[in-house]
Amino acid sequence: MGGSPFDRHWFRQVLGQYPTGVCVVTAVTPAGARSGMVVGSFTSVSLDPPMVAFFPSAGSQTWPELSGASAFCVNVLAADQEPVARRFATAPAASRFDGVGARSSPAGAPLLDGVVAWIDCTPASVQAAGDHFVVLGDVTALGIESSKLPLLFFRGGYGSFSPLSFTASDAEGVLTRQLRCLDLVRPVLRRLPDSGLRCLVTTRSGDRVVVLGRLEPPAPEGATEPTALVGPEALSQPHGAAVFDAWGPGVDDRSARHHHPDAADRLALVRERGCALGPVEPPTLDDDALRAVETVTVPVLDADGDVVLAITADGFRQEPEAVREVVRMLRAYGDEATRLVRGRSLARS
Ligand SMILES: Cc1cc2nc3c(=O)[nH]c(=O)nc-3n(C[C@H](O)[C@H](O)[C@H](O)COP(=O)(O)O)c2cc1C
Incomplete structure (x- = not known):
């Protein structure tokens, strides 16, 4: 089966065949507020120097807040954290952290309880790419929090990894x-x-x-x-x-x-x-x-x-x-x- 790349539904359907992990990118804004959004588009980019990337939508209301911060933390969600993913993807920005435990990462961004891993970054560059931005981050610190399996997103649904x-x-x-x-x-x-x-x-x-x-x-x-x-x-x-x-x-x-x-x-x-x-x-x-x-x-x-x-x-x-x-x-x-x-x-x- 094939279709046009300009058919949005088809584009989503085909790209939905590719599974992603689920991360919450967090930061403390210059005004002191905690901010976070769900991304599936997180990826590692470079080992030397250590760099990662994610792609926020140009239509995101949270990205402008996050982009003002001097550092951000990528929280890799665990398979039992689907409710956290749903909350950060859909709840109003002001209440996303309600009921979600967090401590401060070394870079000062919220590090959520119960995640699999976290990666602290300082923004290296932001480039427009169609209706998204490509955000590159220099990794300043990173850690593994637990041996739990990661949360996955595939064909519009959440799941977990089977080795x-x-x-x-x-x-x-x-x-x-x-x-x-x-x-x-x-x-x-x-x-x-x-x-x-x-x-x-x-x-x-x-x-x-x-x-x-x-x-x-x-x-x-x-x-x-x-x-x-x-x-x-x-x-x-x-x-x-x-x-x-x-x-x-x-x-x-x-x-x-x-x-x-x-x-x-x-x-x-x-x-x-x-x-x-x-x-x-x-x-x-x-x-x-x-x-x-x-x-x-x-x-x-x-x-x-x-x-x-x-x-x-x-x-x-x-x-x-x-x-x-x-x-x-x-x-x-x-x-x-x-x-x-x-x-x-x-x-x-
Ligand atoms: C599994 C999953 C992956 C997502 N990945 C991205 C992403 O890579 N980039 C993005 O901008 N939004 C992504 N979203 C949508 C955002 O989490 C959020 O719903 C959207 O940005 C609207 O909220 P906002 O206006 O507060 O940003 C994803 C949502 C889900 C559920």
Whole structure:
């Protein structure tokens, strides 16, 4: 799809495909007032000498205030600071700091509590560029405040960062194998949100089912839902957790030990179907039963035939043909994912 660069909507839409961090540029004006505005256009420019830049709009009412200050501080917001971003982007200038803790940075500008990092600058140059200014700053001091993930802005919504290697989110290193597999099956997972489905990837760690990844269909413009969120986080109601018991060595022993009398039948159904259906595994797949299906979960098997990941899809239309199609699709994706991790192909009984 293409379009004209002079179509404002199209320009925004295309540039919205590029994610940015979210910063609050703060300063104390010559009159002694604290001033701040949200920018996504912050970037590092030069290492020697250390310089950064951001691009305030010519229409901004805050920039004229900020530009009068002798120093400014770029506050890099953390993923849990979306309310701070909203406040500084939309609240009247006079009340933006209300309820937001801050101390003075070395340059004397407001350094907000809870940020990831801060960069103190003195203005080096301001150049007009179309309907914005290019502001270059000489960096005078800078610091890291916390190991929190940064807040991101993408396709009109806020979100957070999910590392491609995922190692950063597994501080204890207990899920390295599963996370490696998740990386390998990523191309398959991406097709789910493209088909308008929500996708959840889980694994079992000890006796817990934990979420490794979550992919949402593209958010409509202006929506704030994140498109991807990565744990690991424990799941209170494990979706399709039956797949973890349905395959793998010694599966029958395990099911007999851990489950109520119906469980063995249920696991046999899951094996036969090649997927677990939720919230309740229906004994038969007639149209009424299919209308009640909210989630479809397939396993990804490792070389030992054990379930290394489970892929759950939801957000589909609860109509028999739509559910059948999701089941067909997920099974194919599960098989493909299993091939990608060089797992043992799934034997459906
Ligand atoms: C995520 C995000 C990024 C933004 N990035 C910029 C930016 O780079 N430059 C800019 O001038 N305004 C940016 N804005 C808009 C400003 O924060 C602010 O809403 C706008 O400048 C109007 O307020 P003002 O008149 O007080 O400046 C951004 C807003 C959001 C929510």
